[in-house]
Amino acid sequence: MPTTFVLNGQSATLDADPAMPLLWALREVAGLHGTKFGCGMAMCGACTVHLDGQAVRSCVMPLSAVAGREVTTIEGLKSKQAKAVQAAWVELQVPQCGYCQSGQVMSATALLEKNNAPTDADIDGAMSGNICRCATYQRIRAAIHSAAQSIKA
Amino acid sequence: MINKTLRSPLPTRRDFLKTAGAASMALTIGFEWAASGRRAVAAVAAPGAPFAPNAFLRIGSDNSVTVIAKHLEMGQGSYTGIATIVAEELDADWSKVTVESAPADAKRYANLVFGTIQGTGGSSAMANSWAQLRDAGAKARAVLLSAAAKDWHVPVAELTTDKGVVYHAAGKRQAAYGSLVKTAVTLPVPDTVVLKDPKNFKLIGGRPPRVDAAAKTDGTAQFTLDFVLPGMLVALLKRPPLFGATVKSFDPSAAGAVPGVVKVVQVPGGVAVVAKSFWAAKQGRDALKVEWDDSKAEKRSSAALMDEYRRLADQPASSARKQGDAKKAIGDAVRKVSATYEFPYLAHAPMEPLDAVVKLDANSCEIWAGDQFQTIDQLNAAHTAGLDPKQVSIHTLYAGGSFGRRANTISDYIVEAVSIAKAYGADGTPIKLQWTREDDIHGGLYRPMYFHKMEAGLTAQGELTGWHHVIVGQSIVAGTAFAGLVKDGIDGTSVEGAANIAYAIPNIAVDLSTTKTGVPVLWWRVVGSSHTTFAVEAFIDEAAHAAGVDGFTFRRKLLEHEPRMKAVLELAAEKAGWNSGPMPAGRGRGIAVAEAFKTFVAQVAEVSVDKDGNIKVDRVVCAVDCGTPINPDIITAQMEGGIGFGLGAVLYSAITLKDGRVEQGNFNNYRVLRMNEMPKVEVYIVPSTAPPTGVGEPGVAPIGPAVANAVFAATGKRIHMLPFPKTGAV
Numbered sequence: 001m002p003t004t005f006v007l008n009g010q011s012a013t014l015d016a017d018p019a020m021p022l023l024w025a026l027r028e029v030a031g032l033h034g035t036k037f038g039c040g041m042a043m044c045g046a047c048t049v050h051l052d053g054q055a056v057r058s059c060v061m062p063l064s065a066v067a068g069r070e071v072t073t074i075e076g077l078k079s080k081q082a083k084a085v086q087a088a089w090v091e092l093q094v095p096q097c098g099y100c101q102s103g104q105v106m107s108a109t110a111l112l113e114k115n116n117a118p119t120d121a122d123i124d125g126a127m128s129g130n131i132c133r134c135a136t137y138q139r140i141r142a143a144i145h146s147a148a149q150s151i152k153a
Numbered sequence: 154m155i156n157k158t159l160r161s162p163l164p165t166r167r168d169f170l171k172t173a174g175a176a177s178m179a180l181t182i183g184f185e186w187a188a189s190g191r192r193a194v195a196a197v198a199a200p201g202a203p204f205a206p207n208a209f210l211r212i213g214s215d216n217s218v219t220v221i222a223k224h225l226e227m228g229q230g231s232y233t234g235i236a237t238i239v240a241e242e243l244d245a246d247w248s249k250v251t252v253e254s255a256p257a258d259a260k261r262y263a264n265l266v267f268g269t270i271q272g273t274g275g276s277s278a279m280a281n282s283w284a285q286l287r288d289a290g291a292k293a294r295a296v297l298l299s300a301a302a303k304d305w306h307v308p309v310a311e312l313t314t315d316k317g318v319v320y321h322a323a324g325k326r327q328a329a330y331g332s333l334v335k336t337a338v339t340l341p342v343p344d345t346v347v348l349k350d351p352k353n354f355k356l357i358g359g360r361p362p363r364v365d366a367a368a369k370t371d372g373t374a375q376f377t378l379d380f381v382l383p384g385m386l387v388a389l390l391k392r393p394p395l396f397g398a399t400v401k402s403f404d405p406s407a408a409g410a411v412p413g414v415v416k417v418v419q420v421p422g423g424v425a426v427v428a429k430s431f432w433a434a435k436q437g438r439d440a441l442k443v444e445w446d447d448s449k450a451e452k453r454s455s456a457a458l459m460d461e462y463r464r465l466a467d468q469p470a471s472s473a474r475k476q477g478d479a480k481k482a483i484g485d486a487v488r489k490v491s492a493t494y495e496f497p498y499l500a501h502a503p504m505e506p507l508d509a510v511v512k513l514d515a516n517s518c519e520i521w522a523g524d525q526f527q528t529i530d531q532l533n534a535a536h537t538a539g540l541d542p543k544q545v546s547i548h549t550l551y552a553g554g555s556f557g558r559r560a561n562t563i564s565d566y567i568v569e570a571v572s573i574a575k576a577y578g579a580d581g582t583p584i585k586l587q588w589t590r591e592d593d594i595h596g597g598l599y600r601p602m603y604f605h606k607m608e609a610g611l612t613a614q615g616e617l618t619g620w621h622h623v624i625v626g627q628s629i630v631a632g633t634a635f636a637g638l639v640k641d642g643i644d645g646t647s648v649e650g651a652a653n654i655a656y657a658i659p660n661i662a663v664d665l666s667t668t669k670t671g672v673p674v675l676w677w678r679v680v681g682s683s684h685t686t687f688a689v690e691a692f693i694d695e696a697a698h699a700a701g702v703d704g705f706t707f708r709r710k711l712l713e714h715e716p717r718m719k720a721v722l723e724l725a726a727e728k729a730g731w732n733s734g735p736m737p738a739g740r741g742r743g744i745a746v747a748e749a750f751k752t753f754v755a756q757v758a759e760v761s762v763d764k765d766g767n768i769k770v771d772r773v774v775c776a777v778d779c780g781t782p783i784n785p786d787i788i789t790a791q792m793e794g795g796i797g798f799g800l801g802a803v804l805y806s807a808i809t810l811k812d813g814r815v816e817q818g819n820f821n822n823y824r825v826l827r828m829n830e831m832p833k834v835e836v837y838i839v840p841s842t843a844p845p846t847g848v849g850e851p852g853v854a855p856i857g858p859a860v861a862n863a864v865f866a867a868t869g870k871r872i873h874m875l876p877f878p879k880t881g882a883v
Contacts, residue, residue, distance in 0.1 A: 017412075017432065024432045033379035034372020036553070037431075038504050039590040043820035046504060074372035089370040093362060093786055096794055097228030098369025099376060099504040099553025124829035131820060133504045133554045134228045135797020137831035139790070 008076025018064035034074035045130030048103035055110035081112040088143035096134035216331035223262035227552035229849035230787035242290030246317035254549035257527035272526040276750040276847020300336035382583035395450035408441035418576035451671025452813040462604035470664035471642030473652040477660030482619025486610025497807035499600035505553020506588040507566040513574035514581040523552025525559035533564035600677030601627040605688040615700030650685030656711040679850040690745035690858030721755040724776035729757035743862025745855035752851040758859035770832040778839035795852025801826030803857035
């Protein structure tokens with residue numbers, strides 16, 4: 001049964017099992033590979049996308065749940081906060097293996113879109129659901145602060 | 154007299170691998186990378202062909218510089234480091250440099266530290282590439298200079314280079330490298346070349362940005378998870394719930410009825426569901442009914458195994474080091490200290506669950522994976538497929554972490570993928586084997602569980618006279634292709650960091666009792682030092698306390714003959730303000746130092762422990778000496794990451810077995826470090842002109858004991874069991 005929703009700003013209809021997790025619909029039906037599979041139970045954040053502007057874990061969200069709603073993936077990031085986050089990520093050389101970083105960027109962008117001057121505690125709150133086994137956490141924190149500064153400037 | 158020569162001459166893992174390589178006849182081919190340039194001269198260059206003077210780089214007429222990386226990029230920065238070394242000697246424009254992975258080919262791309270195996274591990278990528286790639290880059294530059302000299306009819310000595318351009322100052326001429334390719338391909342590559350004086354390095358020691366940072370920020374970096382071929386199917390494998398169990402029978406009907414499932418096939422490792430999508434394969438596997446034969450399976454619990462290990466620690470064991478008479482020295486000592494330390498099995502849990510794409514037909518096998526042991530995997534894939542290794546090609550993609558997991562001599566996930574493709578029909582249908590997180594956590598090849606028993610004796614003046622260290626646990630190499638490397642009952646990977654302790658103690662005994670269980674084990678980031686450094690550095694702290702001396706002063710005195718180790722210790726202590734006075738109540742500082750893979754690392758941890766016993770690591774100061782720092786920013790990143798990786802393990806991680814079943818399954822119960830638990834890390838790099846050593850692993854070693862020692866400073870309580878006790882226990 002097809003599900004229609006807004007994907008990265010454009011209407012999309014995916015013909016897939018409505019119970020299929022959004023992650024796999026994005027990856028295997030829509031062909032968008034930036035969103036990663038890490039745990040399959042919303043424990044690691046590698047699959048983070050935005051649903052109506054909120055960071056959500058796509059690995060446990062059935063495709064049917066996004067019908068009529070707006071989904072943004074790493075491929076569709078356009079906001080000034082997103083651009084600032086990605087610029088800071090490169091500037092501070094955040095990624096190591098890089099596998100979790102799409103999810104990290106999505107969570108960080110969602111944070112900055114709501115809070116233009118996050119404290120360390122805000123960052124802990126928004127980012128602790130995103131695991132990085134390379135433990136790039138210190139640079140992620142610095143990059144979020146740096147991105148917040150650059151948006152203000 | 155205590156001096157360096159008294160250090161145990163134990164072979165390192167690198168020596169083992171080197172020997173293993175020599176023993177693997179199928180992989181042993183003369184190493185001829187230096188000669189490849191001469192062969193290139195004999196070949197007739199096609200019009201527009203790039204200049205490829207050796208196996209490691211290619212320059213296009215569009216000025217592009219392509220560096221060919223023989224090592225896996227799994228986060229440690231190998232691609233950037235490799236490209237930096239080549240680009241430095243080539244005097245390339247960094248913005249024109251890209252990296253591509255080398256094919257599996259031991260002849261051209263062996264890890265020189267391993268011998269004749271192509272692979273990545275032991276923090277060796279920079280160490281074994283240094284001379285080789287400087288030479289490769291410098292020879293390419295020499296040919297480009299000759300090409301310009303020929304084109305311009307001027308002496309080479311009048312030419313200079315910078316950022317991909319050859320200059321002739323006197324003639325006011327310049328030429329980008331790309332414009333010289335046409336001439337360069339006709340010229341011979343010199344046999345010898347003068348390398349740059351390090352004081353003229355432009356990229357080495359600087360901070361050229363990572364070649365992969367942008368693609369890993371915008372979602373375009375391609376991992377095996379993202380690799381797709383036309384008509385590709387996805388397979389999930391149902392593996393036995395107990396290690397050593399096998400398929401007794403299975404009923405494919407329910408799995409086969411799931412829409413999208415194409416085939417259900419039995420393979421040596423279990424039963425695979427092959428489907429048109431991950432989701433179909435997952436549902437099919439969930440529905441699949443398999444009856445297992447548990448008759449030969451490991452059914453013991455990890456707690457029972459540890460009980461056995463404790464008992465074994467008091468039994469006779471093999472000697473890994475014997476210097477003087479430790480037993481007598483401890484017996485005669487005025488003061489004695491003793492302790493035991495317990496270490497759990499650990500999973501590597503890289504963020505990307507293991508995966509591989511295989512395209513197999515009657516005559517060839519193509520593999521795409523974040524491949525870490527290319528020529529070993531090639532051999533195992535060929536054996537599984539019934540092909541010659543020459544018929545197996547491997548395309549190495551970015552790996553979403555590894556921490557040792559992808560470097561295993563049984564090539565577990567590669568062999569699974571090939572065996573599934575074979576059982577499917579070997580008809581050229583591309584099949585991606587995808588592991589889930591549960592497959593990963595249940596999948597074995599863990600860092601072994603260990604029990605350590607330590608005793609030491611001190612004089613009335615607080616001088617260490619005897620040191621006895623007993624290690625009990627499984628061998629990583631026994632039962633593998635490297636089994637022949639266990640010498641006199643000693644697997645060096647079990648005792649590295651312990652048998653070769655640097656401290657000047659007159660009487661040392663280090664014994665090893667090697668156990669056998671049905672739980673498959675493997676090296677895990679920093680290998681033996683992931684447990685030995687904890688035991689040594691936590692126990693030396695107990696000895697220091699018994700001597701009434703602070704941990705820094707006690708260690709420094711014992712490292713008088715170890716200048717590099719002493720220097721990192723001093724640097725870390727100085728930067729951390731070790732002597733800045735006591736910390737407030739509830740807080741503490743701890744120090745630890747280690748040498749791993751010839752890199753020296755010291756760390757000072759600062760912790761807070763609240764009234765409920767919750768530990769928070771606030772700050773870690775790290776000093777590292779890895780020889781010539783190729784890229785200080787990547788070195789810093791590897792120390793930061795190594796500290797976070799090691800900290801998560803000592804605070805939270807354990808794989809436990811109940812009646813043979815792994816009790817953890819995902820990140821909910823296999824806990825790793827998260828953002829809110831990451832301390833502030835400061836890294837200081839010791840300036841050096843020594844040949845570079847690795848940084849991927851050594852940063853992991855000292856963090857556990859540094860934190861444990863800090864917890865003692867804060868609370869007066871020692872930690873003897875890992876992971877650290879849960880809330881309220883300290």
